[in-house]
Amino acid sequence: MLERVHPARVIAACRLFLSVLMPSAFWAVRQPGVPLQPILLVVGLLVGACDSPESMSLHMLIGWVIDEDGLARGGARREGMFWACNGVFQHLSEVVIGGILAIFGAAGLDPKRCAHDLWL
Numbered sequence: 001m002l003e004r005v006h007p008a009r010v011i012a013a014c015r016l017f018l019s020v021l022m023p024s025a026f027w028a029v030r031q032p033g034v035p036l037q038p039i040l041l042v043v044g045l046l047v048g049a050c051d052s053p054e055s056m057s058l059h060m061l062i063g064w065v066i067d068e069d070g071l072a073r074g075g076a077r078r079e080g081m082f083w084a085c086n087g088v089f090q091h092l093s094e095v096v097i098g099g100i101l102a103i104f105g106a107a108g109l110d111p112k113r114c115a116h117d118l119w120l
Contacts, residue, residue, distance in 0.1 A: 007057035014050040021046055062086065 025043040028034055066079040105111075 007053075007060045010053050011057050014053065018047065018050050021050075 021043065025039060028039050029036060062082060066077070066082050069082075070077045
């Protein structure tokens with residue numbers, strides 16, 4: 001049974017579950033008289049369980065791409081190129097996030113203040 005489960009389906013199922021869980025959790029937290037700590041505990045555990053297989057699944061998918069590329073090229077392997085591209089994109093995403101945070105700061109966002117307090 002498990003040999004037929006594709007890693008992309010695992011990621012998609014976890015993301016679909018989270019897309020239903022998070023709005024439900026926000027709704028539950030806003031209800032009067034509902035204790036906050038148990039909801040946060042359960043939601044935190046479920047989010048952690050749904051995020052845990054993603055890293056392993058993504059590495060499996062990259063490994064499959066490397067194997068298929070090697071088969072398509074008559075056995076010539078180029079996994080260094082795949083891992084280098086992966087590293088470049090991860091680094092660039094960190095640079096872009098840092099730039100966006102700098103833009104927010106230049107626009108006047110004060111990270112020491114809660115956004116909710118600005119509307120009160």
